[in-house]
Ligand code: PRP
């Protein structure tokens with residue numbers, strides 16, 4: 001695992017195997033969605049390792065004991081539309097008490113810059129751990145715009161989970177938000193001339209929703 005305080009690339013045979021299937025151009029949308037969910041479970045295990053906890057008392061059928069519970073208000077799970085939705089659902093299975101935010105953004109096909117078209121965040125975003133999700137971190141434009149918006153609305157504790165990233169995207173996020181932790185399942189080589197990740201998996205939204 002590449003692991004610094006701000007970039008974690010989860011190195012695990014199951015993640016690598018599933019990423020290979022995800023990359024495969026022959027993988028159909030149903031299988032693609034299932035793989036996105038499974039990879040999200042696996043990387044969330046690492047990405048959420050430092051969620052704050054507290055000690056509580058719990059009564060088992062046998063005795064009363066001290067145990068660990070999550071602390072603080074419910075985390076905010078924020079997905080960048082539309083591809084991020086697949087990861088929101090997976091994180092919600094792990095954190096069912098989470099509150100969900102949506103940020104609508106698409107990349108302009110000519111400029112590759114993000115165009116914002118929707119935003120709805122949970123209340124008290126300033127008090128919550130924010131788990132920002134988007135399968136692809138390419139130029140980083142969408143992630144930076146999303147983090148800017150979250151911080152403008154008061155969010156203080158933000159982490160980003162993506163399935164595939166590239167050096168350009170990581171650098172862009174950390175140029176604007178130096179301390180923001182990023183967790184990836186794979187760090188690819190580079191962007192191509194159309195700002196797609198190489199080798200990547202193509203257009204995540206199109207492959208998830210079958211809109212190719
Ligand atoms: C994809 C992806 C990210 C963005 C990444 O979304 O889900 O949001 O591209 O690229 P960037 O790092 O260069 O900003 P897209 O714009 O294709 O929209 P979609 O999810 O609606 O398909």
Ligand code: URA
Pocket residue numbers: 136138195196197198200201202203204205
């Ligand atoms: N968005 C995607 O879905 N894939 C890429 O490779 C780049 C941006």
